[in-house]
Amino acid sequence: MSERLADILISSFPRILGQGVMVTIPLTVISFALALVIAVLCAMIQIADIRGLKQLVRFYIWIVRGTPLLVQLYLVYFGLPDIGLMLPAFPCAVAVFALNEGAYCAETVRAAIEAVPKGQMEAGYCVGMSYTQIMRRIVLPQAFRTAFPPLSNSLISMVKDTSLAANITVMEMFMATQRVVGRTYEALALYMEVAVIYLFFCTVITKLQALGEKKLNAMNGGNVIRA
Amino acid sequence: MLEVTGLKKSFDGRQILDRVDLTVDKGDVLAVLGPSGGGKTTLLRCLNYLERADEGHMTFRGQSMDMPGLSRKEIAAYRRHTAFVFQSYNLFSNKTALQNVTEGLLIPRKMSKAEARDRAMAALEKVGLADRGDAYPSQLSGGQQQRVAIARAVAVQPDVIFLDEPTSALDPELIGGVLDVIRALAEDGMTMVIVTHEVTFARHVSTRVLFMDQGKALAAAPTAAFFEEQTSERIQSFLRSLDRKDG
Numbered sequence: 001m002s003e004r005l006a007d008i009l010i011s012s013f014p015r016i017l018g019q020g021v022m023v024t025i026p027l028t029v030i031s032f033a034l035a036l037v038i039a040v041l042c043a044m045i046q047i048a049d050i051r052g053l054k055q056l057v058r059f060y061i062w063i064v065r066g067t068p069l070l071v072q073l074y075l076v077y078f079g080l081p082d083i084g085l086m087l088p089a090f091p092c093a094v095a096v097f098a099l100n101e102g103a104y105c106a107e108t109v110r111a112a113i114e115a116v117p118k119g120q121m122e123a124g125y126c127v128g129m130s131y132t133q134i135m136r137r138i139v140l141p142q143a144f145r146t147a148f149p150p151l152s153n154s155l156i157s158m159v160k161d162t163s164l165a166a167n168i169t170v171m172e173m174f175m176a177t178q179r180v181v182g183r184t185y186e187a188l189a190l191y192m193e194v195a196v197i198y199l200f201f202c203t204v205i206t207k208l209q210a211l212g213e214k215k216l217n218a219m220n221g222g223n224v225i226r227a
Numbered sequence: 228m229l230e231v232t233g234l235k236k237s238f239d240g241r242q243i244l245d246r247v248d249l250t251v252d253k254g255d256v257l258a259v260l261g262p263s264g265g266g267k268t269t270l271l272r273c274l275n276y277l278e279r280a281d282e283g284h285m286t287f288r289g290q291s292m293d294m295p296g297l298s299r300k301e302i303a304a305y306r307r308h309t310a311f312v313f314q315s316y317n318l319f320s321n322k323t324a325l326q327n328v329t330e331g332l333l334i335p336r337k338m339s340k341a342e343a344r345d346r347a348m349a350a351l352e353k354v355g356l357a358d359r360g361d362a363y364p365s366q367l368s369g370g371q372q373q374r375v376a377i378a379r380a381v382a383v384q385p386d387v388i389f390l391d392e393p394t395s396a397l398d399p400e401l402i403g404g405v406l407d408v409i410r411a412l413a414e415d416g417m418t419m420v421i422v423t424h425e426v427t428f429a430r431h432v433s434t435r436v437l438f439m440d441q442g443k444a445l446a447a448a449p450t451a452a453f454f455e456e457q458t459s460e461r462i463q464s465f466l467r468s469l470d471r472k473d474g
Contacts, residue, residue, distance in 0.1 A: 119317035126311035127331030
């Protein structure tokens with residue numbers, strides 16, 4: 001490796017990582033937290049079969065899952081100003097990522113709730129609990145254990161998907177890298193550098209997932225995963 | 228104390244229960260016997276409104292109720308006086324044995340933590356599992372799980388416990404322990420309706436027998452009379468077929 005290239009990589013590293021810590025991570029964390037709220041709400045509405053709302057949720061999931069994330073970003077950031085709705089880039093990205101991931105996670109959460117045996121609900125009724133009490137204390141905790149790995153999957157996807165926000169002028173990690181490439185023309189090395197940082201972020205999440213699963217298993221007496 | 232008349236239930240046009248009547252007095256142990264598919268489990272599930280009867284009238288603690296028309300609130304109120312033991316235990320898998328028992332005391336009955344704990348421990352003691360309170364269902368054998376389920380039922384001090392084939396999912400060597408617990412409850416005077424295939428047990432523990440076949444209550448009689456003065460050819464052949472299996 002030439003000395004020049006090494007210099008570029010080293011001097012760009014804190015800059016790229018900095019945008020990762022300052023933008024990519026907050027963007028991911030805020031969007032995913034909102035996505036989870038949306039997901040649980042949408043799943044509950046479908047499970048509880050609330051008329052009207054259920055159709056609305058199905059419609060939302062249909063639209064979001066049937067259109068590309070990049071198109072959604074463009075629509076909201078470049079399209080909505082045409083009807084007078086102008087959002088700054090970062091909140092706009094948060095909104096799109098949250099709504100997008102929320103639709104996918106809603107299906108994950110719904111499946112996890114449906115996977116809890118019907119007998120748990122019946123037993124809850126028979127000791128005198130109400131639907132809401134059973135959901136909160138019995139069904140959702142069990143469903144959360146089931147949903148945890150696929151939700152971790154979604155989170156990992158989202159870390160990488162935030163790079164799409166570069167298209168709507170959010171100065172996150174990938175865009176920061178593009179800038180350096182534009183200046184230095186060292187595309188291969190710099191894109192590899194940013195790829196390694198993404199890989200590092202995702203590795204941390206993977207480790208956290210393993211820890212979380214262990215903890216959740218202990219809370220269930222280790223009954224869900226068994227070799 | 229519990230009286231049901233004209234109970235009817237069908238699934239997809241198939242009549243599962245056809246005008247079933249039954250009476251349970253305080254302290255009764257009513258054994259519901261009969262061949263598989265005869266409607267025993269559906270009957271029990273209708274009694275606790277896990278299935279909604281199509282027709283039928285219930286009188287419970289002097290209160291008269293139209294079974295198909297009961298509101299959610301009325302069902303909840305009714306269930307606070309009953310308990311149910313499932314064939315597959317259905318313990319809350321995210322709760323310990325002790326929490327499984329306290330749940331019904333703490334949440335719907337709003338009992339204090341200390342009181343609920345004491346009562347739950349007493350119930351676990353009764354089923355011989357006081358030392359396994361911290362175990363999760365997955366760490367217990369089937370027989371132990373079913374005994375916890377019985378403790379969960381007893382702890383709410385119900386007027387009647389419904390037991391749906393409580394030993395059918397158990398390994399043969401675990402059945403005895405569960406039956407012993409039920410026998411002890413019967414001796415304490417607990418009112419129970421129990422669907423079972425354990426005819427010998429029914430003969431010794433129950434006070435009355437209801438025989439179900441093809442959705443109909445073919446016979447309802449005190450236990451001694453049912454077994455000793457049985458005239459129905461259908462029932463006799465059923466009992467003989469079980470004897471052969473036992474022997």
